[in-house]
Amino acid sequence: MEAFDAYKSIEGPSEGLFKDNGSRFIALAYPVETEAQVREIVSGLRKEYHDARHHCYAYRLGYKRDVFRASDDGEPSGSAGRPILGQIDALGLSDVLVVVVRYFGGIKLGIPGLIRAYKSSTTDALSRARVVEKIAARRYRLQFDYLSMNAVMKVLKDMDLPQSGQQFGENCSLEVRVRLSVVEDFAKRMGECAKLEEI
Numbered sequence: 001m002e003a004f005d006a007y008k009s010i011e012g013p014s015e016g017l018f019k020d021n022g023s024r025f026i027a028l029a030y031p032v033e034t035e036a037q038v039r040e041i042v043s044g045l046r047k048e049y050h051d052a053r054h055h056c057y058a059y060r061l062g063y064k065r066d067v068f069r070a071s072d073d074g075e076p077s078g079s080a081g082r083p084i085l086g087q088i089d090a091l092g093l094s095d096v097l098v099v100v101v102r103y104f105g106g107i108k109l110g111i112p113g114l115i116r117a118y119k120s121s122t123t124d125a126l127s128r129a130r131v132v133e134k135i136a137a138r139r140y141r142l143q144f145d146y147l148s149m150n151a152v153m154k155v156l157k158d159m160d161l162p163q164s165g166q167q168f169g170e171n172c173s174l175e176v177r178v179r180l181s182v183v184e185d186f187a188k189r190m191g192e193c194a195k196l197e198e199i
Contacts (some may be wrong), residue, residue, distance in 0.1 A: 005136040005180035007063045009095040016124025018117050022105020025117045027084075027125035032059060032097045035067070045099050053104040056080035056118060059097040060088050063136030063180070075102075079114040087122040095134060098122050135179045141165075143173045144194035151193040159186060175199065 009031055016027040028045065032038055038059050046055050054073045058081045061067040070081025084098050100121050109117060144152050149172055156163055159182060165175040178186045190196060 005063055006133055007065065007094050007136065008092055008131050009134045010093065010126070010129035011132045012130065014125050014129035016121050016126070016128060018121035018124060020105075020109055020113060020117050021107040023107070023109060023117065024103040024105070025121035026101045026103075027098055027121035028101070029096060029098045029122075029125040029129050031095055033061065033095050035059075035061070038069075038097050041097060042099060045101060049101045051103075052101045054080065054102040055099060056084065056102065057097060057099040058082070058085035058088060060085065060094050062094060063134070065094040075114060076111050079111045080118045083115045083119040084122045087119055087126060091126055091131070093126070093131070096126075098125060137177045137179045138183055139175060139177050139199045141173060141175050141197045141199050142190065142194040143171065143197070146170055146172060148172075148193040152190070155186070155189045155193070159189070161186070 010029060012031065014029045016029070018025040018027070026049070030041055032041065042055065042057055049055065054075055056071055056073045056075055058070040059068060068085060070085040072078070072080045080100065084100060088096050088098060100118055142152060146169070149168070156176065161176050161178060163174045163176045165173070167173050187196060
């Protein structure tokens with residue numbers, strides 16, 4: 001059974017291409033985690049491919065896959081962004097942005113032709129990406145006194161949780177990443193020995 005906090009994404013950027021009647025569709029896929037990253041990449045590609053006719057894109061974010069958007073960027077409604085998003089969804093991916101840059105070849109492709117082109121270029125880009133499993137998690141800062149250190153460390157070791165930013169003194173603190181499916185168990189086990197603050 002797949003854990004509710006596990007989902008699929010891509011490891012790194014990849015590129016695909018589709019040509020039809022002189023038009024070129026360059027699909028660029030990226031792993032992203034926030035809408036701010038999406039905006040930054042899209043605006044960077046508009047500058048890089050400033051001579052292209054359209055920069056259509058779609059993205060889906062989060063382990064629940066509930067944050068998404070599809071943009072036709074001037075193409076007929078539903079002919080670009082939706083087919084791109086459809087390919088992301090067909091592979092069950094999230095935390096993914098695909099931008100398709102179109103150079104117009106002088107011959108209109110019609111809506112079915114556009115849908116095919118945006119779909120095919122996206123499929124090409126995603127088929128070249130390495131799919132990886134991601135685990136949704138929360139980060140916590142733990143604060144505890146020196147006497148509780150053994151109890152805190154035992155929980156971290158038992159639950160196999162990676163830690164960072166340790167500061168040990170009279171008052172100790174460290175940061176830890178906890179996958180969503182064990183957050184409740186983690187909070188219960190830390191109970192008395194540390195103060196938890198989500199970061």
